Amino acid sequence: MIKKFFSRxxxxxxxxxxxxxxxxxxxxxxxxxxVVGVWSGFSLDxxxxxxxxxxxxxxxxxxxxLALLASVLSTILGTLGAIGLHxxxxxxxxxxxxxxxxSIINAEIVTAISLALIFSxxxxxxxxxxxxxxxxxxxxxxxxxxxxxxxxEQMDSSLYEAALDLGATPRKALFKVVLPEILPGIFSxxxxxxxxxxxDYVVTAFTKPATFETISTKVYNSLAKGGxxxxxxxxxxxxxxxxxxxxxxxxxxxIKRKKKKEK
Amino acid sequence: xxxxKVISKTxxxxxxxxxxxxxxxxxxxxxxxxxxxxxxxxIFPLLLxxxxxxxxxxxxxxxxxxxxxFTNPTSITNLFMSIGLAGITTVCCLLIGYxxxxxxxxxxxxxxxxxVMLFVLPMWINFVLRAMAMKELLTLIGMFxxxxxxxxxxGMVYDYLPFMIMPLYTTLIKRDRxxxxxxADLGSNRRQVFTKVIFPLSLPGVLSGINMVFxxxxxxxxxxxxxxxxxxxxxxKLIEEQFGVAANWNxxxxxxxxxxxxxxxxxxxxxxxxxxxNMRGANL
Numbered sequence: 001m002i003k004k005f006f007s008r009x010x011x012x013x014x015x016x017x018x019x020x021x022x023x024x025x026x027x028x029x030x031x032x033x034x035v036v037g038v039w040s041g042f043s044l045d046x047x048x049x050x051x052x053x054x055x056x057x058x059x060x061x062x063x064x065x066l067a068l069l070a071s072v073l074s075t076i077l078g079t080l081g082a083i084g085l086h087x088x089x090x091x092x093x094x095x096x097x098x099x100x101x102x103s104i105i106n107a108e109i110v111t112a113i114s115l116a117l118i119f120s121x122x123x124x125x126x127x128x129x130x131x132x133x134x135x136x137x138x139x140x141x142x143x144x145x146x147x148x149x150x151x152x153e154q155m156d157s158s159l160y161e162a163a164l165d166l167g168a169t170p171r172k173a174l175f176k177v178v179l180p181e182i183l184p185g186i187f188s189x190x191x192x193x194x195x196x197x198x199x200d201y202v203v204t205a206f207t208k209p210a211t212f213e214t215i216s217t218k219v220y221n222s223l224a225k226g227g228x229x230x231x232x233x234x235x236x237x238x239x240x241x242x243x244x245x246x247x248x249x250x251x252x253x254x255i256k257r258k259k260k261k262e263k
Numbered sequence: 264x265x266x267x268k269v270i271s272k273t274x275x276x277x278x279x280x281x282x283x284x285x286x287x288x289x290x291x292x293x294x295x296x297x298x299x300x301x302x303x304x305x306i307f308p309l310l311l312x313x314x315x316x317x318x319x320x321x322x323x324x325x326x327x328x329x330x331x332x333f334t335n336p337t338s339i340t341n342l343f344m345s346i347g348l349a350g351i352t353t354v355c356c357l358l359i360g361y362x363x364x365x366x367x368x369x370x371x372x373x374x375x376x377x378x379v380m381l382f383v384l385p386m387w388i389n390f391v392l393r394a395m396a397m398k399e400l401l402t403l404i405g406m407f408x409x410x411x412x413x414x415x416x417x418g419m420v421y422d423y424l425p426f427m428i429m430p431l432y433t434t435l436i437k438r439d440r441x442x443x444x445x446x447a448d449l450g451s452n453r454r455q456v457f458t459k460v461i462f463p464l465s466l467p468g469v470l471s472g473i474n475m476v477f478x479x480x481x482x483x484x485x486x487x488x489x490x491x492x493x494x495x496x497x498x499x500k501l502i503e504e505q506f507g508v509a510a511n512w513n514x515x516x517x518x519x520x521x522x523x524x525x526x527x528x529x530x531x532x533x534x535x536x537x538x539x540x541n542m543r544g545a546n547l
Binding site for chain 1: 289292293296306311367381382384385388395397481523
């Protein structure tokens, strides 16, 4: 009994360590004070600024659009790649598999500077939306491959052949037989891509054009400038919104999983 | 025979195989775009780094960048600072995370599932925002700016702890529990059951957790910048400076190569890297 009490208490302590900073920001998102710790009355001003501030709103939209675009492209490229790799036995497939692993293991800063090098060769000094999009695809695509591959391995390999025997063209067999089988893997790869893209700072910083900012780069720059920067308080509201969205997404995912289990 | 239906590459004519030269759709070819993409934006850029590292500004082959690094006391200090910081962070994460994973593995699965979710949930918040949150808390309680190294460790542990807990938890719940009963039946006490049975069984998770925390903390300069108050410089920061303010790509590339070597050695020592576990719980 005492043991149980201690172990529960320990888990609670670690959770408190993880959640205390977040809750602190959540609480102080409801006041417009510039400093955390000073309560200057209840206000939804920071939330209003999230939607209307000319410096913040475009950054949020940039981040979301980039994450969505990079994830869709990565999911397509990665799903095709995973299918191709699953069926290839030759040297080319092995090389691609190796390269895919390299890209996952590689330190983010090295990925970032290597991309900066190649883009300076292709585009000269001017970076563009293209380069930051490619950068995010480099981050996400290998993880899509990683999520799709196990589903391909679990799939009954005779399904595809059966479809061919029954008169389907290879393309049709791929779309009507293989794709539905691996759909959960594709979906989790897509979700993972979104989180990776939203979370990235380093690759974005090295591949973005000067005028383009995402949440990561904007917060980092504001932090570097110190507390005097006027956008810092708005990020308290932003953190709260992201936190609430995350809770909702996780709850929905759980309900779906439970329904699946019951089936 | 329609074009698309040919699966094997060889076509038989008069019972002798004839090379079929027509282009045939096959599933293998679907990985060609991905292969080209990886070559263009992963392999070729890495080769560029190697090229830059071993040349000087004029493009001539030179080892000067490496000599410069290993003879400069500041850069050596920063290298050891990075390794030390990463090492301490990893040990802290392991010491905090192992009991968490172990306790969770003993709980009822439904309860444990919810708590695991609570550990994963904050990872959905942008990590720079999470760093900012911890910095605000440290500032509020008056710790910020006092011990910059300790604060950086706190910041790193805060950002990377879930990456340690997840692989530990997944290996611990999969362990064969009958082995513990057998050990107890054969006269082991609780401590022996843990050190001789449970811990060795969880070793793959420990190694994978070490990889998940040690490798990124060595280069994650966002956290060291946020918490170090300008006093903690790690190798990732050095690389960033060479590609930013200092604009010395050759030296920066050499630094990146040195870091890759350290990473490679770490991976050899810990027996590889399981990318499946770097999934932020999306596969839960």
